[in-house]
Amino acid sequence: MSIILTVRRIDIEETLNTTPSVLPQIKMTAQLNEDRIWIDGCFDFVHHGHACAMLQARRTSNNKENSMLFCGVHNDAAIEYNKGTLPVMNAPERYAHARSIRWCSAVVEDAPYVTAPEWMDRFGCQYVIHGDDVTLDANGEDCYTIMRKMNRFKMVKRTYGVSTTDIIHRILTHNTLPSTDKDYFPTLDELEFCSKGVDGFSNHCYVFQDDLNNMLVRGGYDWDSTNSVLILGDFDLFHMGHIDQLKKIRNVLEPRRQIIIGVTxxxxxxxxMTIKERVLSLLSCSFVDGVIIHPSKDTIENSSHDEKSKFSKVYNIDSPELVDGTVFSGYLTSRTIIARIETQRDMYVERNKRKGMPI
Incomplete structure (x- = not known):
């Protein structure tokens, strides 16, 4: 059996990523396709671990031109029932953030907590992809048992060292990794991996250290700083408030220019979050074309004596010109997220205790 969507692939990627409500209206016939890939989860506090799982999932198909990754995201009620607590980020925030990941072709909202073959069948997905860790439902059962028995399950390597639980723990304890920690900065291999384009294989993002003279990763397009804009910020807890502003730059303010992030x-x-967590999360965002790690004073001030090394324009994240008219940025900030956890501190302390992270 196979499911073939009766619209062109580009229609799916453009339409479903902007208007998810049209999903049920797409006409389908039955035929499964191993180049249509399913991944599902809560995607709370979407971080580079989630993004790397999506990237690995996308790379399970060798069909670079026509592969598609469908991301099933659970609603708040399903998460509360199976995990015992609501997610930190609400459903619209989680749907939108998952949708913004470069390797996600479409988000399927309200996906069941226990992966169901009939949901995958709707979109012609032969296999579900999951990391090498176990996800349990409310009854303590593996959420992928059915798919394993049907030989429609594939495993990828989980990204260790980052999790939603760990981020919550840092907020609760005010205990963050020092810059001297070996995991504070990304390795060159990590930067190169997370700089991939939509197909998961080709190069896309550039990565620089300090200034444009120190290139760490070469991107997949001809570099021209005069055709690029620089966005400055610390991008802590990288969230939809940030992403909404980057989307505005891409679609409204600077539609023909490359978007380069200066992580301060x-x-x-x-x-x-560490530099590694922030940079790798940014590289996974579909509205980002490059990153400068710790931009120098001259870079920040855009004061290079070489006119060819100057950016077209420099923006500061969370500035009024970027926030105005966006959906999430008007209310969602890093402080908002921290406040959500602090106001329900006892609940999150107990939650993390159950997960082996006592305060």
Whole structure:
């Protein structure tokens, strides 16, 4: 049996990523396709671990031109029932964030917590992809038992060292990794892997250290700083408030320019996430074309003596011109997210305790 969508692939990627409500209206026939891949989860506090799972899932298909990754995202009620607590980020925030990941072709909202073959069949997905960890439902059963028995399950390597539980733990304890920790900065292999394009194989993002003279990763397009805009910020807890602003830059303010992120450190502010976590999350965003790690003073001020090394324009994330008119940025900030956890501190302390992270 196979499911063939009766619209062109580009229609699916464009339409479903902007108007998810049209999903049930797509006409389908029965035929499964191993190049249509399913991945599902809560996607709470979407971080580079989630993004790397999507990237690995996309790469399970060798069909670079026509592979598609369908991301099933559970609703709040399903998560509360199976995990015992609501997610930190609400359903619209989680749907939108998953949709923004470069390797996600379409988000399927309200996907069942226990992976169901009939849901995968709707979109012609032969296999579901999951990391090498076990996900249990409310009854303590493996959520992928059915798919394993049907030989429609594939495993990829879980990204260790980052999890929603760990991020919540840092917020609760105010205990963050020091910059001297070996995992504070990404390795070159990690940067190269997360800089891949939509197909999961080709190069896309550039990565620089300090300034444009120190290139770490070469991207997949001809570099021209004069045709690029620089967005400055610490991008802590990288969230839809940030992403909405990047989307506005791409679609409204600078539609023909490359978007380069300057990831800064603010010594006067407590930063929850490491440089590695922030940079790899940014590289996975479909509205990002490159990253500068710790941009120098000259880079920030766009004051290079070489006119060819100057950016077309420099923006600061969370500035009024970026926030105005967006959906999420008007209310969602890193402080908002921290407040959500602090106001329900006892619940999250107990939650993390059950997961082996006592305060």
């Amino acid at each position: 450190s603010n010594e006067s502010k407590e930063i929850i």
